[in-house]
Amino acid sequence: MQDRTYTADAEPGDTVTVAGWVHEIRDLGGIAFLILRDTTGKIQVKFEKEEMDDDLVETGLGVHRESVIVVTGDVEEEPRAPTGVEVTPASVEVLAEADPQLPLDPSGKVDAELSTRLDNRTLDLRKEEVKAIFEIRAEILRSVREAFRSLGCTEINTPKIVATGTEGGTELFPITYFGREAFMNQSPQLFKQLMVGSGLERVFEIGPIFRAEEHNTPRHLNEATSIDFESAFADHTEAMDACEEVVRAAYEGVAENCQKELEALDLTDEFEVPPEEFPRLTYEEAIERINATGELDEQLVWGDDLPTEGEKALGEDVGSHYFITDWPAEIKPFYIKDHDDDEQLSTGFDMMHPRMELVSGGQREHRYDHLVEGFEQQGLDPEAFEYYTKMFKYGMPPHAGWGLGCERLVMTMLGLPNIREGVLFPRDRQRLSP
Template sequence: MIRTHYSTQITPEMNGGSVTVCGWAHEIRDLGGITFLVVRDREGLIQVTLFKKTIDKNVLDIVRNLSRESVVAVTGNVKKEAKAPNGYEIVPAAVAVLGKAESPLPMDTTGKVDADLDTRLDARFMDMRRPGTQAIFRIRHLIQKSVREFLGGEGFIEITTPKVVATATEGGTALFPITYFEREAFLNQSPQLFKQLMMSGGLDRVFEIGPIFRAEEHDTRKHLNEATSIDIEASFLDNEDVMVILENLVKYVYSSVAENGERYLKTLGVEPKIPKTPFARVTYDKAISIARDNGEKIEWGDDLTTESEHSIGETVGEHYFIVDWPTKIKPFYVMPYENKPEICRAFDMMHPRMELSSGAQRVHSYELLHSRITEQGLNADGFEFYLKAFRYGMPPHAGWGLGAERLLMTMLGVENIREVVLFPRDRKRLSP
C-alpha cells in the first residue's frame, strides 16, 4: 500500500473520499460494538473507526489483534467527525500490518508513562515516536534551515572541512586520537584553521554546519564530546562586524521558528521570546566585576566559571556579548589590540544560562601569528600547512562558532543538552 496522505493533509471537507494512511498503531480501544484504532504518523494522529455490524470481519480481526506500535497501512473513506483528531475519522476498507511490534515495548510512546533520560536514549528509536521528542528535532531542522537562509542572504558560501586532521586546531590536549594508516591523526576540534584558509583562497565569506569533537572529561548537562557547530569566517570584517551578523542571525532564527514552528512549540508548551538587537556589550572587566559583586571569587585573567556565567547572566537578563578578553586565555589566532596587546578582539555571545558562541577578529600577519603560536608553547612546524597561507596575502578577517545544541536548548528551555541530540556522545555514552 502506498501512502496518499499524511494526517494533516486530510480535511473534513474530503468527506467520502478514499485515502491511504501509513503509520504506527498508537492506541487500540475495543468497546465491543465499535473499535477505535489510532494511527500515528510523522504529522499527527488519525482515528480509524470500525463498526462491528458493518466492517469486514477480517479487517476487524486484524485490528483487534494488533500490538501497539506495529506499523500499519489503512485504506478507507474519510468521514467528517468533530470529536476525532483534526475533525475527521477513517472508515477502513483494508488494513495491512507492515511491521509487527513485540510486547512489552521498551518504553511508552503515548506520554502516559514517563521514562528517565537514559531509558529514552537507550531506546532512541522508540523515544523518537513521542510527539514531544519529534517536535524538538523538527525545530532543530527549522533552525538549521533558517541559518542557511540568513547566511546565504548575507553572501556566505557553505563549505565542508575535514574532520580528520594531523594536528590540533586550537592547541591543548582535548583531542581524540585515531589511527590513520601508518600515522596518528585526530578528530577535529573545530573548522577554524580551514575556514581561515578560505579567506586566503578568496571565498570572502564562508560558513559550515558540521560536527566538532572535544575530548574533555565533562559530565554536565551542557557539554558533549561530539557537537554541531555553526561557523562563519568573513574577510574585510572586524570583530564588531561579525558580532552584528551573529546577533541578527539569532534574532532571525528565533523569528523563523516562531513563525514556522508554531505547532511544534505548542506541543512542547514553549513560547520563545524573540531577542531584541543589538545585544548588550559587556567588557570582560565589567563581567568579572559583576561576578565579584555577586559573591564570586574570580581574578583578572581567569576564564569564567559556570557559576560566574550564571551570576552575570542573571544580572544582564538577556542575550549579551562579553568583549575585550585577556589575550593569554584566548587561542593563538585571536587578534590583540595594537595599543593594548594584553587585551584581544575576542567575544563570547551569552544566553543568561550559558555561553552560546565565541569569536574574534583573527591575526592575519604571518609574523605575529607565528610568534603567537610559539608563545602558547605550540610547535609552529605542526601548523605549516596553515601558516603557509599567511605568507601569500591573507586579508583581515573575523568569525565565530555557534553551538547548535546550546542555541536549541536555550530557545526551548531544555535542561539537558542530550535531549536535543539524536544520539549523544558523551563521556559515558557511545551507543546507540
Template sequence: MRIYTSEITPDKDGEIVELAGWVHSVRALGKLVFVILRDREGTIQIVAPKQKVGEELFKKIKSLGQEDVIKVKGKVVANEKAPGGVEILPLEVEILNRAVRPLPLDPAEKVPAELDTRLDNRFLDLRKPKVQAIFKIRSEMLKSVRDTFYKEGFIEVNTPKLVASCTEGGTELFPISYFEKEAFLGQSPQLYKQMLMASGLDRVFEIAPIFRAEEHNTRRHLNEAISIDIEMAFADDKDAMDMLEKVVLNALNDVYENREKELNILGVKLDIPEKIDRITYDEALEIIKNKVPIEWGDDLSREAEKVLGEEMGSYYFITDWPLEIRPFYTMPKDEKIGKAFDLMYKDLELSSGAQRIHLYDLLVESIKKKGLSPEGFTFYLEAFKYGMPPHAGWGLGADRFTMVLTGRENIRECVLFPRDRQRLTP
C-alpha cells in the same frame, strides 16, 4: 496516494484517503474498536464499528497492538466529538509489520522513562511527538541559518575532520591511527577556514561535527557536537558579531513563524529580542564580583556564568576578553585585551568568536607565547605569507542553540544519537 494525518480536515468529509503509520493506541468496546494512528505529522482516530466494517476487517483491527505498522484506506468522516473534528471509517487495513511486545518504553508517554532508557531505545523514543518536535525545530533552525548565510553571500565548504595537529594547543583531542601516522579528530575547522580567507572565497560557512575529548559529565557538554562556523574576509570582530546577531535573530523568528505547533507541544515561548546587548569583559566582572570571587584575567566559572545570566536574562555578547585566556589566533586590541567575544544566553555559552591575526610575524609570536611550536603549524602559517586579508569569524553550537529553542535542560535530548564519556552506542 498516501497522505499525512495533518492533511485530513473536516472539509474532506466523504473523501477516500490512504494513511500509513504506527498504532498509537487501541481501545475495544464490544462491537466498536477505536485505533489512534500516528505518523510524522500527528495522530488521527480510526473508528471501526463491526456492523459497518464487516466481521473479517473488524477482527483484523481488533488484533492490532501498540506500535504495529499499518496502512489504512478509509472514508473521512467529520465529527465534532472526534479529536481534530474528524475521524476515519476504515475500508481496508493492511498490517505491514507487527511490533514485539512488551515494548522497552512507551511512545504514548503514559509510562515515563529515564533518559538513559530513552537513549538506549532511541528509535522508539523518537516516535514521541514531543521528541520529534525537538528535531523539527532543530531542522527549521538549521534551514534558517543556511538561508541567512546564502542571502549574505557566504559559500558553504567542508573541511577535513581527520587532522595532523590540534587547533588550540590543548590536550582535549581524540588520537587515531592513520595508516603509519598519528592523526586526530578535528576540534574545530578554525585553521582551515582561516586558510580559506587567503583563497579569495571571502565568506565561508560550514555546519559539521567537531570532537572534544573533554572528560565531563554535565548537561551542556558532548564529545561530538555540531558546530556552525563562519569566517569573513575584510572584516573585524564587530562585523562578525553583527553577522552572528543576524543569524540568531533570523533563526528565532523563523522557528516562531514556522514551528508554532512544535513550540506548543513543548510548551515553549521563545525569547526574541529586537537586538542583542553587548557588554565588555570588565563590565561583566563588575556584575559578578560582588557575588562570586573573580580576578581580572580569570575565565568565567559556572558560578560566575549563573550570576551574570541572572542579571542579563536573555541573549548578550561579552566582548574585549583578556588575551591570555583566548586562542593564539586572536587579534590583540592592545597588550592585554583581544578582539574576542562570546555569545551567551543567560548562563549558557552559545558561540565564541574573534577577529583573527592576519599578520604572519604577529601570529608566529602569538603561537610562541602560548607555549606552542610554530613548526607544528607550518601548513597553516604558509597561508599567511602570501597576502592574507584581515578576517574574523565564530563558531555557534547547534546543539546548545537547539537547547534554547526547545527549552531543554539536557543537551543529549537535542541530539539524535549523543556521544559522551559513557555512550558510544546506539
C-alpha cells in the same frame, strides 16, 4: 506509497489510504477505535463489530501498539474524534508487527529515564514533543544557512581528520590513519581562516566537531555540531554584528514556521525573538557585575576565566543574549588578535545566553610574524602547523569570525534541561551506541 494520504489531509467524503503506527486501541464492546499516527498527526479508525467482516475486525483490533499498518476506507465527519474526522475501514493491512513489550511508551503516558529514551531513540522520536525538537532544529539550520547567504557567505566543508589539533594537543581524539597518528578535528578554525585568504573571502560551515573533554554535565558533548562564520576584511565588531543577525534569524525562522512544534512543547506563549542589539560588556565590566551579585565565594580578579556560577549570575543580571568583549590576551587562543593600542587586551568575544556561552569568536591575527609568536607563547610548535602558517606569508587579509554551538542554541532556545535532548544520537563519555 503513491496513493497514500497523510492523516492531516483526510477530509470528510474522501476515500483514503492512510499508513502509520498504531498509537492506541480503545475497545468499548460493540464498537472499538484504533488511533493511527503518521508524521502529520493522528486519525481515528472506527470498528463497528456487528457490521464488519470478522477478519477485518480481528486484524485491526488484534494488532499491537506501534505496529505499522495501512488502512483504506471512507472518511466521515465526527466531532467527538480527536481530529474531527474518522475512517470507516474497508481493509486493514499489517506491514510490520511490533513486539508487545515496548522498552518505552511512545504515547508519553508513562515517563522514561533519559538514558532509556536515548537507548531507544527511534521509539522516543515517535512522541510528538520529541519529534518537535528535531523539526525545530532542522528549521534553525535552514534559517541560519539562509542568513549566511544573505550575508554573502559561501558554504564550505573542511576536513574532520587532521594531523594537528586546532588548539594544540589537548582534548583530542587520536585515530590511526594508514599507520600514522591523526586526530578528529576540534574545530574548522584554521581551515576557515585559510579560506578567507582565498578568493572566497566570506565563508560558513555547519559540521561536526570533536572534543575529548572528560566533562559529564548536562551541557557538554564530545561530538557536537558547530555553526561557523569567517569573513575577510572584517573586525571583531562586524563579526558580532553578523552573529546577532544569524542568531535572530534562527529564532525568527522558528517563530514563523514552527508554531505547531512550539505548541507541542508548550512554548507558544513564552517564545520570543531576541531584540536587535545584544548588550556588549567588556570582560572587566563582566567580572565587576558578577562580583557585585555576591553569588561567588571568592571575588573574581583580572585574568580569571568565568566559572559556571559566575556566568549564571551574570546571565540572570543581564536577562538576555549578550556579548563579553575585550578578554585578557593571555586566556584567548593564539589566533586571536590583540588590540593594536593595548596588547594586554584581545579582540576575542563570547556571545552568551543567560544560561550559558553559545559563541566564541574574535578578530584573527593575520600578520605572519605575530601569528608565529603567538604559537610560541602558548607552547605550540609552529612547524607542526606549517600548512596553516605559510599561507600567511602570501597575503592574508584582516579577518574575523566565530563558532556557534548548534546544540546549545537548540537547548537554550527551547529551555531543554539536558543538551542530549537536542541530539539524535549523542556522544559523551558513556555513550558510544546507538
